Every structure is written in structure tokens, then in C-alpha cells.
Amino acid sequence: MAKRKGLRSRRRPPRFGGDLVFEYSVMGAATLTLALVWLLVVRMVFDSQASIERFGFGFLSGGVWDPNRDVYGALPFIFGTLLTTGIAVLIGVPLSIGIAVYLSELAPPWLRGPLSSVVELLAAVPSVIYGLWAMYTLRPVMVNSVEPFLKSLLGWTPLFQGDPVGLDKFTAGIILAIMIIPTIASVSKEAMMAVPESQREAALSLGATRYETTRMAVLSYARSGIFGACILGLGRAVGETMAVTMTIGNANKISWSLLDPGQTMASLIANNWGEAQGLQLSALIEVGLVLFAVALAVNIFARLMVGRFMKNIPATGGGL
Template identity: 45%
Template structure:
């Protein structure tokens, strides 16, 4: 049945008979949502601009040497970031070293081993851990974790592995080690829930194949689940690293805030993020600019970790779609 425009009722052409909101609603909705989307990009750009602007005088004064020198002397206005970069690197990598196997274990348990009914409650509990405000974790770190590590774990580690410089003989309730443990607690929920999602993309037919071939659960995991998930696990760890590198509050609370580069992880240190959080108020202009330079380094590191992780995740999703 064909109707040409001339014979159509006039309301079809003019939209008369529909209210104003009805007529322009969709267009308005489009504009509002577009604005919201643009806003997030503008904010990211604005922050980046401001941080670079703040860092400007420090960048021109210290150049790239800032990254390799370690004196931080507000009195003589000499600034170098090496000790904070070291603190950030050791605390974050240390945390990931503990968090990665733990997260993989949690994810394997929840996707392959746990009784089906208990999976969701346990997963929710693990993710709730991510909801604890970091300042509360830091408080717990000061009151409970630090003293416990100082009195029990650190002497034990030193007794067993004291020949490694990392586990030197000076103990302290604050320092790199408590910071690592706190960061572990903060990253495990993220890394384990992402890893769990990655495991869910493993083709069930491949897992079935391993079991039908006379594989144990462990065989099934090592032949199909883990190798298939490797890029996804790496992405999850990168996102965990991103979280650990950027965490300021809880780390500031437990790390002790002492300058210097020491092999011993039991004594106080400082990270880039905790240095910014601890020192910015009341600092001199060049000192503030140096902290801005730290922020630039932090921002670039975060964007790199996040970007690489996203690329890896996209690769995993594409492969999951193909198979």
C-alpha cells in the first residue's frame, strides 16, 4: 500500500498535535548527554594542563635530571625525585607480587572450584573490600597491621631470608612493607574481579575437552584457563599497578615519610603520591612546582599503565568474540 506525501494527513508533516517536549525531547536528550561526555574529556585535559603548568618552573630548572637525583631539600630549593620514584616502584611492585598470585587463586576458586551457590556471596565480599575507604585502611594499618608486622612478621622474615638485603635487620611499624601490605589489600579486589571476568571468557568447550581427556581440575586450569587468560591477567595486573601507584592517603599513613633510598623494606620511606599529599600545604612556590613535577611523572605513569591494560583487555574481548 502506497501513500504519497500530498495525501498524507497534515499532522504527519508538521508534527502538530505533539507537545513541545514531545517534539524536541530526543534532540535535547542528545545534546545533554553529548555535553556530559565532552565534559569528562575537558576535565582530563584541564587537569593535565594545570599539572604541567604547576610543574613548569621545576621542569625548566631541573630538567630530566630531576628523575635521577635524590636530594629533596626545600631549604636550599634543590629537588630530585629518585627516592620517591624508588618508594613508589618498590611499594607497588611489592604489592603486585603478593596480590597477583592471591588474586589468581581467588578467581580460580570462584570460577572453577567453589560450590556454585557460594560463588556470588564470596565474590561480593571480595569486592566489598574495595569499598573500604583508604583512610580507614590506613588507620587500621597504623593501629593493627604496623605493630603486628613489626613484632611478628618482620622478625620472622628476617630470620628466614635475612641474607637478602630487602629483609634487613631493622624493624619498624611504619615503612615500605606495611605500605605494600595495605596496597595488596587495596589491589586484590580489583585484580581478582577482573581476572574472574577474563576466566569467564575461556571457551567452555576447551575446558570440557581437558576434563574429558582425563585431566584433573588442575590440569584443566593449566592447559586451558590460565594460558588462554594470560593477556587478560596481565591487563588486570596493570590496572592493579595503576591503582597502587596512585594511592596516596593510606600509603602516607603507614609508610613513615622518611627520605632516602634503602634496600631494607622494613624501614620508613616515601612514595611520589604520599610526598605530594604530605607536603603540598605551605610549601614554597618552587617546592610546589617540584611536587607538580612529581604529579606529572605520576600522571604519565598512570595513563601508560591504564592505556596498556585497556589495549590488552580489548585484545582478549576480540578473541573471545571470535571463538
């Protein structure tokens, strides 16, 4: 505060009336968000108290979720969340970057505008629609073609065991991938289009082909923005509830086979909050707390990484 005083105090004469009201009302609006986050956390910690006291840290490593015996552990759902998110990112990120490169570097102008709009539109489709589409269109394709094929190809690995049923972690991962593609693709495209033309010219003038120019001048310059886009997508995949609940099969167990049904933290809560009470409700809220912590950790990690990448890039290079 002290450092800025000189200039500020000269620019700001004493304020009265409307000015003060304005300042305090916008400050109030800003403070409200802080208070909201605080209340949210306090309430969740408070309501999950019973479960926290009963299971301690064992809650995170407990593999059983049994309302009959009143024993609850979150590991299968943490596992399910990480696994489906992993599938989504593995499939979604390369596709999204491909879409972004095409839109930003190769597409003719008459196609770029409409195509970009369509990609952005996909991000606005409600997730229950994706869920319905997955159940009635994607699932038959998965059961009849994709999963049998993968099983015949990779059936010897632990990842593709059991009979294809279509409602499983693999289907959930794919629908998640489809849902995060619009976000990653459109934010990455913005980051790539923000790369100055002079960078592309630099690469071209050294004898770079179009592919090399994209790699050398565009992708590397825009990498912090692209990374940020991926984290945005990751964040959506971690917390996505509706479409996953509809496709994952809802089995409270840990299984490495992608063809087995599973459960994520979000889908567990969505499936059970209605009839849960007592310790189970408390345990569900603790799962919510863990989900919140994972989402927070993803965000903090993303910010740290983006900060590290940004070091060498001029201020305009971010696009985040």
C-alpha cells in the same frame, strides 16, 4: 565517515528540535571529559613551570628533596612508588588468581555467591580504614613476628637490612597488596566464569585433571581478562595515597631495604602540600605530573598487552 554514509543517511531523516538538542547535549557531556583531562594537564604543566625550568630532566634523576636549600628531585619517590607497587603486585596477584580460581572453578554454588560479594565489598572499603587497620593491627604483627622472621631468614640480602619498625616500605607494600586483591580477584573471576563450558569439557575429555583443566582451558582462555585485572590493580597501587601515607614512614631517601621507611609520589604530595609554597609547591606539582604520566603509561601498556593477547581469542573471551 564516507564509508558509513550509505546505510546511515537512509536510516536518518533530517532531524529537528528535540532530537538536535538531545544530540548536542550528550555530545557536550562527552566533550566535557576531554576538556577536563586537557585542563588538568595544562594546569599542572603551567604550575610546575618554575620547577621544570630550574631542574629540567635532572628532576627525574635527582635524589635530594631539601626545602631548606630549595633543591628538589623526584627519584626517591619514583623509586618508592615502583618498589611498593612491585611488592603489592608480587603478593597480590598470585593470591588474587587463587581466589578467582576457587570462586569460579571449585567453590560450591551456595558459597560462591556470598564469598564473591564479600570480595567485592572489600574493594569498597575506604582506604583510610585500611590505613588505620594497618597502623593498629598489621604494624604490631609486622614488628613482632613477620619482619624479625624475614630478617633472620633473608638478613644477608640488601632487601632486609636495619631494625624492624613496622612503618616501612614492606608494610606499605602489604597493605597495598591487600587493597588490590579485591579488584584483581573479582575481575579475574568474571573473566574465568566467561570461559565457555565446552573448553573445560575439551580438556576433561582428553584426560585432564581438575588442575590441568584450569590451567589448559580456563587460565589460558581468560588470560587477557586476568591480565587486564592485574593492570587495574596495578593502577590502584600506583596512585593509592592514604593508606600508604599512613604506613610507609615518610622518609625522603632511597634505600633498598624494605624495612626502611620510604616515600611514594602520592604520599609525598599528601604529606607536603599543606605547607609547601614557591618552588617546593611547583616541584610537588611536577611530581604529580610524573605520577600522572606513570599512570598513563601503565594504562597504555596494559591496552597494548591486552590487544596482543586478544588476537587469538574470540570476541567473548575478554571479560575486560
